[in-house]
Amino acid sequence: MRLLVGLGNPGREYQATRHNAGFWFVDAVAHTHGASLRAEARFHGLAARVSQAGHECWLLEPGTYMNESGRAVAALARFHKIAPEDMLVVHDELDLPPGGVKLKRGGGAAGHNGLKSIIAHLGAEFWRLRIGIGHPGERDAVIRYVLEKPRREEQELIDQALARALAVWPRLLEHQPEAAMLELHTRR
Numbered sequence: 346m347r348l349l350v351g352l353g354n355p356g357r358e359y360q361a362t363r364h365n366a367g368f369w370f371v372d373a374v375a376h377t378h379g380a381s382l383r384a385e386a387r388f389h390g391l392a393a394r395v396s397q398a399g400h401e402c403w404l405l406e407p408g409t410y411m412n413e414s415g416r417a418v419a420a421l422a423r424f425h426k427i428a429p430e431d432m433l434v435v436h437d438e439l440d441l442p443p444g445g446v447k448l449k450r451g452g453g454a455a456g457h458n459g460l461k462s463i464i465a466h467l468g469a470e471f472w473r474l475r476i477g478i479g480h481p482g483e484r485d486a487v488i489r490y491v492l493e494k495p496r497r498e499e500q501e502l503i504d505q506a507l508a509r510a511l512a513v514w515p516r517l518l519e520h521q522p523e524a525a526m527l528e529l530h531t532r533r
Contacts (some may be wrong), residue, residue, distance in 0.1 A: 346472070346517050347427045348403045349374060350418050352436040352459040354492075356391075364491040366476040366503060367459075368406050371509050375404055380528045382406060387424065390415035400518045403427070407459075412492055415462030422467060432471040433517060434463060435510075437491060441477025444502030446510050448474050448526045453461040472522055 351371030352364075375382055375393055379469045382391035382404060390408035394401060403425060406419035422432065430450070436459055441447060454460040463471065481490035495503060509529060516525035525530065526533055 346402055346424060346433045346520070346524075347425070347431040348405065348418075348433070349517075350405045350407070350414075350432060350434045350463075352411060352414055352434060352457075353406060354410050357404075359492065361494045362492050363437050363478040363495050363503075364411065366507075367435040367480060369503075370435040370474065370476065370507055370510060371404050371406050374514055375506060377511065377514070380404065380476050384408070385421075388421040390421075391414075392421065395518075396516050397515060400520070402518055412458040412462055414459040415464070415466035419466035429467045429469075429471040432467075433474055434460070434471055435476065435524075436460060436472040437478045438475035439478060439480045439481075439487065439491070441475055442502075443477055443479045443495065443499040444506050445477030446475065446506040446529060447477075448472065448510075448513075448522065450522070459509050472517075474510055476503065476510070478503065 351367035353368035354364055378395035380393040380395045382393045385392040391406040393404045403421060405421050407414045409417050436457060451470050454464055513529050514527040
């Protein structure tokens with residue numbers, strides 16, 4: 346992977362909300378590498394570059410709101426000539442329970458506005474790391490639900506999923522997504 350994007354909403358009021366699971370993962374990767382995300386106006390967000398075993402990767406947290414994420418991702422990807430298949434987008438996933446985590450390449454947006462925006466700018470062939478946050482049970486409650494903090498027991502499960510994903514990060518950085526997927530999906 347040459348670009349790791351975490352989806353979320355900027356601002357303190359959203360920092361601890363379910364919709365910011367992507368930011369949480371990017372923050373963990375940055376911490377692991379001793380990197381600091383810095384404001385990059387040309388990329389419309391916070392960015393840093395990390396490397397491990399000769400593999401370099403950009404980290405990005407769009408500073409746009411979720412439905413404009415594609416603008417930030419496209420700006421960095423085009424500037425550094427990064428193809429969608431060399432990108433990993435990490436996002437909250439309503440269709441997985443808290444603690445669930447799945448890796449896949451391509452697909453639709455499944456109603457996720459951040460993914461819709463990226464697909465509109467770059468197409469759908471990027472990798473996705475889906476962090477389960479659960480579903481409120483009613484479609485009308487989704488917007489409120491994703492913008493709320495998880496309950497303590499949900500946060501513990503989400504943190505465990507993030508830790509499992511972080512454990513396979515080196516394989517992703519070394520361009521071994523299939524090996525990472527196998528390990529992530531069979532490990533408990």
